[in-house]
Amino acid sequence: MDTSSFKFDLVASEKNARAGVLHTPHGDLLTPVFAPVGTQATVKAVTPAQLEETGASLVLSNTYHLYLRPGADLVSEMGGLHEFMHWPHPMLTDSGGFQVFSLANTRKVDEDGVTFKSHIDGSTHRFTPESSIQIQEKLGADIIMVFDECADPNNEVYIRQAMRRTHAWAERCLHAQTRSDQALFGIVQGGISPELRRQSAQFISSLGFPGHAIGGLSVGETKTEMNAMLEVVNDILPSEKPRYLMGVGSPEDLINGIFRGVDIFDCVLPTRLARHASAFTPTGRINLMNAGYAHDKAPIDESCSCYTCQNFTRAYLRHLIVAKEMLAATLISIHNIQFLVSLVKTSRQAIQENRFAAFADTFLQSYQPRRKRGE
Amino acid sequence: MDTSSFKFDLVASEKNARAGVLHTPHGDLLTPVFAPVGTQATVKAVTPAQLEETGASLVLSNTYHLYLRPGADLVSEMGGLHEFMHWPHPMLTDSGGFQVFSLANTRKVDEDGVTFKSHIDGSTHRFTPESSIQIQEKLGADIIMVFDECADPNNEVYIRQAMRRTHAWAERCLHAQTRSDQALFGIVQGGISPELRRQSAQFISSLGFPGHAIGGLSVGETKTEMNAMLEVVNDILPSEKPRYLMGVGSPEDLINGIFRGVDIFDCVLPTRLARHASAFTPTGRINLMNAGYAHDKAPIDESCSCYTCQNFTRAYLRHLIVAKEMLAATLISIHNIQFLVSLVKTSRQAIQENRFAAFADTFLQSYQPRRKRGE
Numbered sequence: 001m002d003t004s005s006f007k008f009d010l011v012a013s014e015k016n017a018r019a020g021v022l023h024t025p026h027g028d029l030l031t032p033v034f035a036p037v038g039t040q041a042t043v044k045a046v047t048p049a050q051l052e053e054t055g056a057s058l059v060l061s062n063t064y065h066l067y068l069r070p071g072a073d074l075v076s077e078m079g080g081l082h083e084f085m086h087w088p089h090p091m092l093t094d095s096g097g098f099q100v101f102s103l104a105n106t107r108k109v110d111e112d113g114v115t116f117k118s119h120i121d122g123s124t125h126r127f128t129p130e131s132s133i134q135i136q137e138k139l140g141a142d143i144i145m146v147f148d149e150c151a152d153p154n155n156e157v158y159i160r161q162a163m164r165r166t167h168a169w170a171e172r173c174l175h176a177q178t179r180s181d182q183a184l185f186g187i188v189q190g191g192i193s194p195e196l197r198r199q200s201a202q203f204i205s206s207l208g209f210p211g212h213a214i215g216g217l218s219v220g221e222t223k224t225e226m227n228a229m230l231e232v233v234n235d236i237l238p239s240e241k242p243r244y245l246m247g248v249g250s251p252e253d254l255i256n257g258i259f260r261g262v263d264i265f266d267c268v269l270p271t272r273l274a275r276h277a278s279a280f281t282p283t284g285r286i287n288l289m290n291a292g293y294a295h296d297k298a299p300i301d302e303s304c305s306c307y308t309c310q311n312f313t314r315a316y317l318r319h320l321i322v323a324k325e326m327l328a329a330t331l332i333s334i335h336n337i338q339f340l341v342s343l344v345k346t347s348r349q350a351i352q353e354n355r356f357a358a359f360a361d362t363f364l365q366s367y368q369p370r371r372k373r374g375e
Numbered sequence: 376m377d378t379s380s381f382k383f384d385l386v387a388s389e390k391n392a393r394a395g396v397l398h399t400p401h402g403d404l405l406t407p408v409f410a411p412v413g414t415q416a417t418v419k420a421v422t423p424a425q426l427e428e429t430g431a432s433l434v435l436s437n438t439y440h441l442y443l444r445p446g447a448d449l450v451s452e453m454g455g456l457h458e459f460m461h462w463p464h465p466m467l468t469d470s471g472g473f474q475v476f477s478l479a480n481t482r483k484v485d486e487d488g489v490t491f492k493s494h495i496d497g498s499t500h501r502f503t504p505e506s507s508i509q510i511q512e513k514l515g516a517d518i519i520m521v522f523d524e525c526a527d528p529n530n531e532v533y534i535r536q537a538m539r540r541t542h543a544w545a546e547r548c549l550h551a552q553t554r555s556d557q558a559l560f561g562i563v564q565g566g567i568s569p570e571l572r573r574q575s576a577q578f579i580s581s582l583g584f585p586g587h588a589i590g591g592l593s594v595g596e597t598k599t600e601m602n603a604m605l606e607v608v609n610d611i612l613p614s615e616k617p618r619y620l621m622g623v624g625s626p627e628d629l630i631n632g633i634f635r636g637v638d639i640f641d642c643v644l645p646t647r648l649a650r651h652a653s654a655f656t657p658t659g660r661i662n663l664m665n666a667g668y669a670h671d672k673a674p675i676d677e678s679c680s681c682y683t684c685q686n687f688t689r690a691y692l693r694h695l696i697v698a699k700e701m702l703a704a705t706l707i708s709i710h711n712i713q714f715l716v717s718l719v720k721t722s723r724q725a726i727q728e729n730r731f732a733a734f735a736d737t738f739l740q741s742y743q744p745r746r747k748r749g750e
Contacts, residue, residue, distance in 0.1 A: 038692075040700055041691070042695060042700050044700065044701060044702070045701045045705075046702070047682070047702065047705060048686070049664070049682065063570075065606075065698075067697055069694070070669070070694040070698075074669070074670065074690070078672065078688060078690055084688075084689055084691055085691065086686045086691075090384070126528045140481070149457045294445070295449065295452060307422070307424065311461045312461060313453065313459075315445075316453070316459055316460065316461075317451055319415075319444070319445040319449075319459075320417060322444065322445070322446075323415040323440075323444055325415055325417050325419065326420045326704060326705075327419070327420065327421070327422065327702060330422065330701075330705070331422070
């Protein structure tokens with residue numbers, strides 16, 4: 001497949017951290033880049049116009065959800081995902097694999113594919129590498145993903161089996177692709193075993209994909225394990241192609257990922273946290289439901305230039321949350337997305353100025369990750 | 376009270392229909408004007424920026440709700456309602472009377488005021504004409520309302536009693552007012568009795584309010600009864616002061632009200648309908664949940680210039696509704712608000728060009744009101 005329209009230019013690097021430009025049919029992505037998630041063809045609670053204002057450039061949407069509702073044929077009939085949801089900038093779809101393994105009610109994996117029941121109505125469906133590519137071609141995102149199997153990081157027997165299947169499926173996905181205006185990325189699996197990760201990175205990168213993703217992380221392993229796997233894998237993945245760490249992440253994970261050579265990230269975190277009243281600040285997350293904010297005239301983050309921080313107080317946001325007003329989710333989502341998008345942009349700038357290590361250090365020292373539920 | 380900053384200029388009229396300008400401390404209102412409702416200091420599901428884009432100029436907020444949550448003192452501490460919710464344009468608050476009679480769990484009316492239980496937590500509260508004005512002065516809207524009693528339109532004994540009380544309370548509200556940068560409007564009651572309406576309009580307009588509202592309509596009476604009452608009342612209310620028809624309305628009610636000399640309207644309809652998937656079009660409401668729209672590539676209304684109609688198909692909106700995405704309420708609210716705001720603006724233009732009667736006729740002939748639940 002000729003995917004020369006997806007040229008990736010590295011413009012600067014600082015040790016393993018890289019600043020680049022990934023060209024796509026819907027515009028250039030300046031990497032590192034963070035993609036908010038629009039699971040059902042909408043980033044929850046924000047309009048595309050609001051999303052543009054946050055500086056977001058890439059949006060991920062989920063194949064599993066769109067296949068079930070409204071259906072890939074309908075999206076295709078509407079001119080594809082970009083036109084359907086009115087996002088004229090680059091888009092990425094996952095393969096449906098991760099959701100089948102995490103969301104679907106019952107599933108049966110065989111060598112050929114996965115049979116599963118819809119979490120919406122219990123109806124039975126089947127994904128194969130070929131059908132996943134066919135669906136993603138109908139959806140029409142710029143970057144599409146191979147169908148893979150994501151295994152429990154603590155079950156090495158299963159991880160080995162899933163990795164073998166992921167490799168076979170990756171080859172089948174390559175053969176199934178018919179559109180040349182989509183970049184199909186391979187996915188490295190292998191759990192938390194350095195040896196399996198090495199094997200997987202070597203095998204996947206030998207297939208000639210225009211970009212590579214690292215799957216099966218941020219699924220229950222420790223941060224130390226995740227960082228170790230990133231180092232093992234990125235040491236092998238070719239540096240001239242973009243690297244995508246799937247489903248990550250939190251501010252600290254973004255910094256750690258960029259530090260280890262990752263170019264693309266996506267995560268539901270900013271919007272999911274927002275719907276639970278939790279907002280990013282440079283010193284950590286705050287939960288705006290907290291009574292302590294009832295009379296607080298400050299914005300979420302004094303240093304933030306987002307629409308929310310420029311115009312609304314914590315006291316007002318808390319009122320919206322307490323009064324169960326939808327606007328709370330909208331305003332906090334706008335802030336949280338812009339926080340991550342800006343963090344990654346600032347990192348890019350720092351890489352270009354050869355001061356990313358210092359920036360990362362300063363950020364990680366002031367940002368206190370919190371792990372409590374609901375925050 | 377010197378409320379000279381609220382000068383009302385009539386710029387054109389066509390029979391009873393009028394085009395005017397009401398000056399307020401937060402800018403001029405071009406009348407007739409339709410105010411969307413921001414019950415809890417937010418027009419549900421839309422940001423102030425989105426609201427501005429619809430062309431809305433006046434927003435109503437509810438004293439009863441804000442008094443209970445977050446409290447008038449907090450809003451005052453935050454700089455008042457305009458600053459709290461970031462709406463720099465004119466605002467209006469009702470007196471809390473209507474909500475006490477329609478929402479509060481139990482209530483006991485006496486000559487001095489009303490004791491009621493909060494619909495949120497059952498706690499006991501009391502409103503008097505004096506406390507209603509005090510609360511509205513803390514909230515700080517440009518236009519505030521006298522505390523009145525809205526009675527069942529079909530119970531004439533109660534209507535007579537409520538009207539008498541409303542008149543006594545109107546005088547007390549006038550005396551209670553201390554701020555000169557808010558225009559306190561009197562409210563005409565009297566149910567569907569022409570005689571009581573006449574008495575009420577005469578009494579209320581004798582008190583020297585800078586503007587007058589017509590209350591107790593659109594609460595269960597027929598359209599014919601409502602229109603007849605408007606004619607009786609507006610024949611008496613001084614033409615040099617603005618007239619506000621409270622809680623109205625639907626497209627056909629706006630046209631009928633403007634035709635009979637009303638200048639200001641407010642209603643939850645555009646946003647409430649939106650949350651039930653119902654959208655205005657020039658030929659009537661459509662419910663976007665309808666399966667018939669699943670493949671419809673048209674916008675809600677081809678002739679509409681709102682953000683929603685410029686960028687999204689009915690098929691996409693239906694998908695959002697079916698998938699229970701918040702964005703549906705946002706996008707349909709934007710359209711419905713702009714539809715009513717534009718209808719009233721177009722009416723103003725037509726009055727200025729002495730062709731409102733023809734415009735009203737054409738509109739009412741093509742617009743088919745529907746009364747089914749959920750639409």
